[in-house]
Amino acid sequence: MIYPNNWIDYELIDHGFGRKLERFGEVVLDRPEPSATWKKSLSDSEWNKADAVFSENKNQRGSWDKSLNDWNISYPFGDSEVIFKLSQGSFKHPGIFPEQAENWEFINQKCSELISDGITPKFLNLFAYTGGASLTADLSGAEVTHIDSVKSVVNWARENAELNNIDTIRWIVEDAPTFVEKEIRRGNKYHGIIMDPPIFGLGPKGGRWKLNRDLPKLLEDAMKLLDQDNRFFILNTYSPQLPLPELKKLLSTIAGFPDNYESNTLGLKSTAGKELPLGNLVRF
Numbered sequence: 001m002i003y004p005n006n007w008i009d010y011e012l013i014d015h016g017f018g019r020k021l022e023r024f025g026e027v028v029l030d031r032p033e034p035s036a037t038w039k040k041s042l043s044d045s046e047w048n049k050a051d052a053v054f055s056e057n058k059n060q061r062g063s064w065d066k067s068l069n070d071w072n073i074s075y076p077f078g079d080s081e082v083i084f085k086l087s088q089g090s091f092k093h094p095g096i097f098p099e100q101a102e103n104w105e106f107i108n109q110k111c112s113e114l115i116s117d118g119i120t121p122k123f124l125n126l127f128a129y130t131g132g133a134s135l136t137a138d139l140s141g142a143e144v145t146h147i148d149s150v151k152s153v154v155n156w157a158r159e160n161a162e163l164n165n166i167d168t169i170r171w172i173v174e175d176a177p178t179f180v181e182k183e184i185r186r187g188n189k190y191h192g193i194i195m196d197p198p199i200f201g202l203g204p205k206g207g208r209w210k211l212n213r214d215l216p217k218l219l220e221d222a223m224k225l226l227d228q229d230n231r232f233f234i235l236n237t238y239s240p241q242l243p244l245p246e247l248k249k250l251l252s253t254i255a256g257f258p259d260n261y262e263s264n265t266l267g268l269k270s271t272a273g274k275e276l277p278l279g280n281l282v283r284f
């Protein structure tokens with residue numbers, strides 16, 4: 001398993017019994033975590049220190065037992081930092097997937113290599129949420145295109161960009177597979193692509209995204225968009241129905257997908273060192 005090591009404002013305090021206890025800056029949240037199928041390590045009195053607890057109802061929606069004001073956290077990035085606005089909503093996610101910091105470092109390394117070869121990286125973030133990969137790619141010197149189908153989520157990413165004085169990202173509210181098809185027809189190419197597709201999603205015009213149905217075509221299309229010589233690619237999947245060996249079998253059938261790539265479980269480590277697996281990571 002790989003996990004990020006550089007966080008200061010984020011800490012996985014404990015996990016177990018289908019929950020995780022985390023510190024985001026000064027704020028401690030207790031949220032559902034289906035993959036934490038073991039016992040908690042800390043006592044109830046530690047868990048009861050959470051500032052807010054999320055209870056899930058239906059379709060991953062739910063509510064918090066306490067309302068908190070929006071707040072900011074930062075991630076140390078190179079000589080600088082990336083700032084994120086966090087917020088409670090009707091989903092358990094407060095605006096960041098902390099495990100993704102591992103990919104932000106990978107993006108930074110790949111962009112540096114391209115730049116030292118005299119190439120300005122063109123980077124595409126699909127299913128981009130609040131923009132962690134977009135901001136870090138921009139700060140790494142890339143020309144960034146950010147795609148998400150939900151307008152309010154793209155607005156949140158734009159707010160994050162403003163917090164970081166970034167005004168060079170191309171923001172697009174669109175269904176990711178549709179955008180990729182259009183870019184192929186337009187003959188555009190990218191040096192780097194990251195995709196973190198959900199199990200189910202919605203396009204802005206109501207079309208539906210289904211991971212097990214739609215991933216193979218999207219992967220084939222993404223391979224067509226990548227520059228053949230100077231390129232990097234990151235895929236995350238969080239579906240329990242697609243364990244890593246199955247994902248690798250699928251990748252072996254994708255036209256244009258290379259044979260050599262890194263595959264791993266992406267996760268987080270608790271303060272006491274207990275690992276929490278959070279999904280598959282494939283990258284090259």
Ligand SMILES: C[S@@+](CC[C@H](N)C(=O)[O-])C[C@H]1O[C@@H](n2cnc3c(N)ncnc32)[C@H](O)[C@@H]1O
Nearest residue numbers: 097100127129148149150175176196201202209
């Ligand atoms: C798992 S989140 C990605 C999190 C991201 N990796 C990060 O670290 O910030 C999935 C995102 O996909 C978006 N989404 C769902 N269906 C989509 C579609 N068909 N096209 C584009 N984006 C979609 C959702 O709005 C959500 O922001």
